[in-house]
Amino acid sequence: MSPTVPGSSSRQRAPLRPSPPVDRGALQQLLDGPERGLRDRVRTLLANPRFAYTPHVDDATYRATVLDWVRLLAHEGLGALAVPAEFGGGDNPRAFLAAFETIAFHDLSLTIKFGVQFGLFQNSIAMLGTGWHHRKFLPQVGRGELLGGFAMSELGHGSNVRDLETTATYDATAREFVIHTPHGSAHKEWIGNAALHGQMMTVFAQLIVGGTNHGVHALLVPIRHPDGRPCDGVRIEDTGHKEGLNGVDNGRIWFNQVRIPREHLLNRFGDVSADGKYTSSIDNPARRFFTMIGTLVGGRITIGLSALSAVKSALTIAIRYGNRRRQFGEPGKPETALLDYRTHQRRLLPALATTIVLDIALSRMVDRYTAMKSGDTRLVEGLAAGLKAYTTWFAQQAITDARECCGGQGFLAVNRIAVLRRDIDVWTTFEGDNTVLMQLLAKGLLTGYKQEFAEVGVIRHLARRATASLRAHNPLTTRRDDEDHLRDPEAQLALLRYREERLLDAAARRLRSRAKHEDATQAMIDVQDHLMHLATAHVERESFEAVHAEIERAGASLKPLLELLRDTFWAGCIERDMGWYMMSGAVETPKAKAIRYLVNKCIQELRPVAEEITAAFAIPDAVLAAPIAFDPLPTAEGGLRPKA
């Protein structure tokens, strides 16, 4: 009955496996993908002295510098990569994403300002507009000559976009739309490029035609003359100083009966004829709204990609520092390198594994996104939302840990992690608040579940559940604690899948049982925390499968490393949720202890090759920049601890 010491049984304490080799070229090829050449071009460009980081400067100078950088990138054709060739672009959305991801090794204000101009403004014209808009605007937008932004969020309605309050009322006599902010707090809030540089905005507004509200549509609204003066009826206010991203000129915009030509309605999904007739290819207003919004899913993918680039910078700096910085140890011997401490390893190395797992998962998402047909967005949307939330929360934590692992040095702006930490915080909020996005994913899974339930019927559903349950509770697996079993991908996947399915099943049943005696909104609120777990489980299982597929394809020089990264990621997920696995009966004590032990084994196997893995991110020295990533911080006698 008395519990044994964790990890003390002989089979759990099997010797460490040798560290896998790191085929740096192959790993970089995997991470860079088919856009390797383009990425290298961007790397070279960013390492150019024109992109040297400015020391800490006032916000005005910082904004001006970032604008210059955006123009330099546009000049190199990077802004227009996704745009069709007939409008001066590269016709390659995948290349655009790769360039964006690489730019995010550099300053994050640059990344976001570039993203506002080309990811949001340009893309909204491309996705929601039609021929006239494309011909008239895309070429100058892609060259960075016409700067603009994406005016969706309002102060009163940030997450709840469908209920935003700006109106676009059609005046059939003048053949114009009238853009209007109906009251004080319905102004556009947090709009990038609005405070200083943007001349035109894609404005989201309730479209009112002949007294009927057709719901949210997007329109192109000029807000500022080339000389910087706001247009008539437009009031712009600077958002002010922020926790981070102060190189981006965010602003607030109020519209007072601003008139724009009828043609400025981005009319792909809903149009208004000159004489004031509304038409749409999608009758259902809700479906129309979600279709429009769905075309913008690429934005969320870029947020995940860029968050991961920031993590790669932070981990590269912290791991290099941890290999060089020594502290404490025995008299007369060199002090111990920070990365040799278990506590240090625990903070940095699982994060390194998760970074590569999420990189692979996001690459798979990019594949699906670029192959996606219009109208076929639902499948991509849910996972894109979940991956955005999961990746950015991970980034927030990983960068915080990396900062702490560099001690006071990490708090210095010049060492960059501190700046990344300030900047990255808002990644969890913009392009959809993370909590809202996770709920969105979970609700999508519930919808799919209900459909399946309706299709296969109750009996077959119950039978399947019973089979799954029997399999999960087979004592031959719930207690197995040998390493071969724990590192078997089929067994690993079975546990992750079991958790996701059980959580989905339970959520559906809890909602059904509550639906009888409570209102629907309250019922959903009651299971929100459960839905967070479900969404997390889904993202983790999907990510695991993406890595698993990559391992199947990988060459012999890469496979063992990827397997170790997968094991590290998997063991960390299970360890975190161990209480749940044990409550459910899918893991019993011997196995639980072995999994906990496996986490420490994996990080010890990773430790000797950690810095080499970060080298495959191929962040140029000039872009990495942090002095602590390069200086060995010499102490007396080459790190020898003086004899007391």
Place this chain on the structure above:
Amino acid sequence: MSPTVPGSSSRQRAPLRPSPPVDRGALQQLLDGPERGLRDRVRTLLANPRFAYTPHVDDATYRATVLDWVRLLAHEGLGALAVPAEFGGGDNPRAFLAAFETIAFHDLSLTIKFGVQFGLFQNSIAMLGTGWHHRKFLPQVGRGELLGGFAMSELGHGSNVRDLETTATYDATAREFVIHTPHGSAHKEWIGNAALHGQMMTVFAQLIVGGTNHGVHALLVPIRHPDGRPCDGVRIEDTGHKEGLNGVDNGRIWFNQVRIPREHLLNRFGDVSADGKYTSSIDNPARRFFTMIGTLVGGRITIGLSALSAVKSALTIAIRYGNRRRQFGEPGKPETALLDYRTHQRRLLPALATTIVLDIALSRMVDRYTAMKSGDTRLVEGLAAGLKAYTTWFAQQAITDARECCGGQGFLAVNRIAVLRRDIDVWTTFEGDNTVLMQLLAKGLLTGYKQEFAEVGVIRHLARRATASLRAHNPLTTRRDDEDHLRDPEAQLALLRYREERLLDAAARRLRSRAKHEDATQAMIDVQDHLMHLATAHVERESFEAVHAEIERAGASLKPLLELLRDTFWAGCIERDMGWYMMSGAVETPKAKAIRYLVNKCIQELRPVAEEITAAFAIPDAVLAAPIAFDPLPTAEGGLRPKA
């Protein structure tokens, strides 16, 4: 065999208990303690327009403003509160801590600059110096006329203070000490007040007398003339821009054979006679070092107190905003207040409970600290280290969550949480890196354990362990899932205590078994992650007991609220470590599910009174300042969601 839905059994789903009343006056009295009057005086002072926050300014202006603020506080006598009355002070260390804690409701750069001058510089003179130093320096330091700092950390040795490399060599001929930085990276790093305003530093250096190194001692070294020029042989460099705290002028200091009079050695624990004889009341150099360092434990307490004040500001702002801000809901009804979402409650309300639990635990620590006799510091030191680490990690996470709960608004500097988040980050690093401190606490516990083991002997030890194990594994408690049991403080404490004891026991055994075939350093590294859990368990059990004692003393108007806060804290601790409790056999599935359900029950009971609880922090409106804590952010039709 098939697991049931979490929280679905009828006894687990017992109805919510009514929310407890909040006797705001009594709660504030509990939190403010005997220094209520002083705290109110500081509150009034900070609300004065002279302390109005400056909008975002450049670092130079910010530093000047913070200096003015520090002088205003000194002028009010707040700096010298802890100093003996004969030197112009208040003779009341407890009052100093209360003032410091209250100041931390305001700008954190002010808090730290105030802490450097009075908590570190002044206190090091008081604690490590003797009569001559006290008479000569304390009065002018307490009035803020002589500004100084605390030059301990070096670039090469931050955490490892004992091995720092600056030397203080005695020259018997000149009767002077020669202060010297032996090589480039042995300079003093991160020293507050060094870059601009400090004229004198308490410098920690290896004391060398007649060729013998007597270990680290502290000396008063002038570094800057009143006109701002550095003293001869002193080189000062500005640390530069940081993630936060940019109102503090941190700097680096190099000493090149700088001479100071013999009297400037702070000689309480070690002295050098004019003719060069070293004497000390403590023969053992290691014990001498730790005794000196031990007198500075107050610094760590102030870090915990101020971190918690920052959390109180952030939670007050976020909870007030969550009560006012509405988003989503059913058509034709008011949108739902953010704080009514379970996900929102899960992030803010357990943090609110933990804040009050830690406040009470820190108050108890202050009692022990102020009652502490010199030489009797060991007991206080370990827990002070652990509470510093636990509280600051909690603060980092709670403020990050509070920021996210305020969405984009939270990212704006004017709403203050973003600024708190930037500033608070380094709390986990300074005054001892959190990981190092947690290891320190755990090693202290191991030492105590070994002593006890030696005293009671193996047989009685094993017998006691068997009894504890039997009690913990009694099926009558491991499965109990009724609310009366879960909310019984004796049962709650038993689980926390069981975890702490088991972890301590296991750590000792693991170290013993490794000691046979590995070197001691590696053995300790191998159990570091285990020691982190042990230290956490110790801090949580101690904090729980502090609250438990407070509840015993509390009046009827306060008791139910404190009980709910205790239950919330306890359930959160157990939920997080559920995997361990189940592995150990101390909790079985029905109880595990009931505890998880209890977390949600507790936060629902807390929700209606959350804002009223924050009111007991009594942060003046002018100090809280964030517009989102006051503005209701009106939407059309008073928050009515338009009908689709």
